[in-house]
Amino acid sequence: MKNYKTVYASSPEAVKKYDTQNLRDEFLIQDVMKKDELNWVYTHYDRFMVAGVVPIEKVVKLETIDALKSNFFLERRELGIINIGGSGIVKVDGKDYQLDNKEALYLGQGNKDVTFKSISSKSPAQFYLNSTPAHKAFPNKKIGKEDVEVIGLGSPETANARTLRKYIVNSIVDVCQLQMGMTSIKIGSSWNTMPAHVHDRRMEVYFYFEVPEGQAVCHFMGQPNETRHIWMGNNEAVISPPWSIHAGSGTSNYSFIWGMAGENLDYSDMDVCKINELR
Numbered sequence: 001m002k003n004y005k006t007v008y009a010s011s012p013e014a015v016k017k018y019d020t021q022n023l024r025d026e027f028l029i030q031d032v033m034k035k036d037e038l039n040w041v042y043t044h045y046d047r048f049m050v051a052g053v054v055p056i057e058k059v060v061k062l063e064t065i066d067a068l069k070s071n072f073f074l075e076r077r078e079l080g081i082i083n084i085g086g087s088g089i090v091k092v093d094g095k096d097y098q099l100d101n102k103e104a105l106y107l108g109q110g111n112k113d114v115t116f117k118s119i120s121s122k123s124p125a126q127f128y129l130n131s132t133p134a135h136k137a138f139p140n141k142k143i144g145k146e147d148v149e150v151i152g153l154g155s156p157e158t159a160n161a162r163t164l165r166k167y168i169v170n171s172i173v174d175v176c177q178l179q180m181g182m183t184s185i186k187i188g189s190s191w192n193t194m195p196a197h198v199h200d201r202r203m204e205v206y207f208y209f210e211v212p213e214g215q216a217v218c219h220f221m222g223q224p225n226e227t228r229h230i231w232m233g234n235n236e237a238v239i240s241p242p243w244s245i246h247a248g249s250g251t252s253n254y255s256f257i258w259g260m261a262g263e264n265l266d267y268s269d270m271d272v273c274k275i276n277e278l279r
Ligand SMILES: O=C[C@H](O)[C@@H](O)CC(=O)C(=O)O
Pocket: 153, 162, 164, 181, 182, 183, 192, 193, 194, 199, 204, 246, 258, 260, 267, 270
C-alpha cells in the first residue's frame, strides 16, 4: 500500500495561471485526520511532511515510507506532534508520553519505535504531525500546557483578535529546523495573520481545525501583489510556499496549527506586507 502522496514545489510564475482546481490540487490537503492509519503528504518544500492520525481501534505505528529510503522514519528526521483530540499516548522506544488535548511532543532524530494510541476510543486522540529532515539528534521533549509561550495579537476593531501559542520553537525546545504552534481566533474576529507576511527563508503549512459545522475559512496565498484564495473546511491543511503570503478569514472563529521549516529558527523573521498594498 502506498501510504503517502508527493507534492512538488510550484513556482510563483506557474501559480499565476492556476484555476481553482489547480490551486486546490497543488496546495490543499483534505481529510488530514485519518482513522487508524498514517497517510503522509511528502512535500518538496523543504521536504516537509504532514499527516494526522486518530487511533480508535488500533495502536498505530510510525513506519518509514519509500520516499525516505531510510531504515526507519526518524533515521534522518525530526517530528513534531500536537494532539487536538482526547488524551493519547505516544510510546517512544519503550517510554510513554501522555499528551492531553493541546499538548505537544518533539521527537528528535534516531528514535526507532514510535506508536500512537488513544486512552479512550470514545474520545480518541487526534495527533497532528509535521516532520522535517534533521542533521542532529536533539532530546525528545513533551511540551505541556504550562510550557507553551502564549501571545495575544490583533484587536476586535480590526477583526483579528487572536491568541498565539508557541509549542515547538527554539526558545522552548532544541530543534534542527521544525517550528510549530497554534493560533486561535477570538469570537467576533475572523482574520489570522493580518497584516500578512512572507518569509522567503521558510515554507509553512497551516492546518485549520475547530471550524464549526457549516462554516469555512477563506485562505489567501500568493505573492503579495498577486494573491489567490482557497476555501477551506475543518481539518484541512494548506501548504504555503516560501514566496507566498498565508492568511485567512473565517465565516466564524476557528483555530489552526502552523508548522514551518527552512533556513533559520528565528520565529520573528517575517517580512510584513502593508495591507493596502496587497493585490
Ligand atoms: O510565521 C508565522 C506564522 O505564519 C504564524 O505563526 C502566524 C499566526 O499564527 C498569526 O499571525 O495568526
